[in-house]
Amino acid sequence: MSSSLYVIVGVTGPLGAAIARALCKRGDRVRGVNRSGHGKVPSGVELVAADVKDASIARQVCAGATVIFHCASAPYTDWSNPTVPKPIRWTDETDHLPGITRGVIAGAASAGARIVYGDNFYMYGPVDEPLTEELPWAATDRKGLARISAVQDLLDAHGKGNVGVDIGHASDFFGPEVLNSTVGDRVFGAALQGEPVEIFGAPDVLHTYSFIDDVAAGMITLADSPTAHGQVWHLPNDEPVTPRHFMKVAYEVAGNPHAIQIADDSVWQQLGYQAHLHDREYIVDHTKFAAMFGAKPTALRDAIRITIDWLRERK
Numbered sequence: 574m575s576s577s578l579y580v581i582v583g584v585t586g587p588l589g590a591a592i593a594r595a596l597c598k599r600g601d602r603v604r605g606v607n608r609s610g611h612g613k614v615p616s617g618v619e620l621v622a623a624d625v626k627d628a629s630i631a632r633q634v635c636a637g638a639t640v641i642f643h644c645a646s647a648p649y650t651d652w653s654n655p656t657v658p659k660p661i662r663w664t665d666e667t668d669h670l671p672g673i674t675r676g677v678i679a680g681a682a683s684a685g686a687r688i689v690y691g692d693n694f695y696m697y698g699p700v701d702e703p704l705t706e707e708l709p710w711a712a713t714d715r716k717g718l719a720r721i722s723a724v725q726d727l728l729d730a731h732g733k734g735n736v737g738v739d740i741g742h743a744s745d746f747f748g749p750e751v752l753n754s755t756v757g758d759r760v761f762g763a764a765l766q767g768e769p770v771e772i773f774g775a776p777d778v779l780h781t782y783s784f785i786d787d788v789a790a791g792m793i794t795l796a797d798s799p800t801a802h803g804q805v806w807h808l809p810n811d812e813p814v815t816p817r818h819f820m821k822v823a824y825e826v827a828g829n830p831h832a833i834q835i836a837d838d839s840v841w842q843q844l845g846y847q848a849h850l851h852d853r854e855y856i857v858d859h860t861k862f863a864a865m866f867g868a869k870p871t872a873l874r875d876a877i878r879i880t881i882d883w884l885r886e887r888k
Contacts, residue, residue: 579796580604580638580686582625582677583645585612587751588691591789592642593618594749606634607645626672628679635680640796643677643690643727646670667719674723678730687737689796690727691788692805693744694850694857696720703856704781706805728803737801741792743808744850744857748785748876749883755851756782760823761884767829771836772816774851779813781857784876787811794866807859809868811876816851819873826877 579596583589584605590613596603597615605614610622625631625645635641646666674690681688694704698712710721724740731738745756752758755773763770791808814822817833824831859868871879 576602577639578602578604578637579640579642580606580635580680581642581644582606582673583643584614584618584620586644586646587746587748587754587785588788588792589642589644590614590750591748591785592644592792595786595789595793604634604638625676625680626669628676631676631680632683635677635684635686638681638684638686640687640689641677641681641684642792642796643674643688645673645677667715670719671722671726674726678726678736681736682730687739687796687801688727688730689792690723690738690740691792692720692724692740692742694742696724701853703858704807705858706807706861724805731801731803737803739795739798739802740805741788741795741808742805742857743783743788743791743810745780745782745855746785746788747782748880751785751880756819758884760820761827761880762888763832764820764823764827764829765881765884765888767824767827767832769832769834770820771834772820773836774816775853776817776833776835777815778854780816780819780855781810781813782819782873783808783810783857784871784873784879786879787870787876791862798866806862806865807857809859809862809870810857811870811873813854813856814873819877822874822877823881826874826881 579601581589581592584593585607593603593605593615597617604619606621606623608624610620614620621634623630623634695717696710696712697708698717712718727738730736746754747756760770788808820833821831862868
């Protein structure tokens with residue numbers, strides 16, 4: 574077993590869980606942190622309850638860490654009933670993410686650990702071109718501004734020499750343990766049951782989807798780099814496809830005829846700040862990451878098969 578200790582803040586979320594699975598598979602020591610101290614984690618993971626917004630508590634749970642994976646955030650919307658979307662667990666990311674991030678920085682600085690932060694693309698705001706790391710942080714909504722604040726705090730801490738930081742971006746997760754996503758249980762559960770599912774937004778424009786195990790692999794690659802870079806990285810994904818194609822493949826792999834419907838605008842536009850993620854092309858460029866580290870993302874059909882197999886076993 575490796576002598577390094579990896580602390581995962583948000584270990585029972587989909588990204589934290591995927592990182593834990595991958596680290597445990599290669600024999601690393603893992604301490605998982607969430608607010609309750611309960612939840613499903615791989616065998617061998619030390620699960621600790623902590624609210625890391627309290628810096629003194631963050632220092633305790635991060636003690637001895639080599640790398641801290643910051644995977645905690647407020648949850649997204651529950652779309653189990655598409656006509657009545659509702660927030661789950663926490664009500665607003667802006668109430669939690671900045672404090673969590675400051676606590677993680679305090680814990681990492683105390684331990685002499687590096688931080689690898691898992692972020693999405695909200696900080697860019699609406700974009701009409703492929704997403705690259707050079708884009709301005711143009712978000713004006715509350716959630717986008719919270720993301721900007723977290724990234725800025727991390728990069729400032731890196732620049733001051735307090736901690737080493739790298740930031741991995743990905744979005745629209747699917748895969749094992751991914752439930753509350755636009756392509757989570759809402760899509761795969763319907764495909765597995767042969768029931769109808771709605772596409773939010775434009776059905777035939779290209780869109781990048783992130784297989785959660787690929788996102789975890791990218792985060793671990795950043796952690797394994799000899800030095801922290803103090804940079805933003807777009808993590809590798811397979812080629813973009815249209816939402817209609819993605820869902821058709823899900824039904825095919827599940828062995829059911831597809832039953833795809835297009836959501837009424839009044840439904841999907843309730844996403845508000847997220848509407849721009851669905852009404853135009855949304856293509857993530859990971860050229861920078863590939864040039865530095867290489868990239869071998871899982872083929873879409875294989876990733877969907879893994880997701881269907883996991884959900885079938887879970888149900």
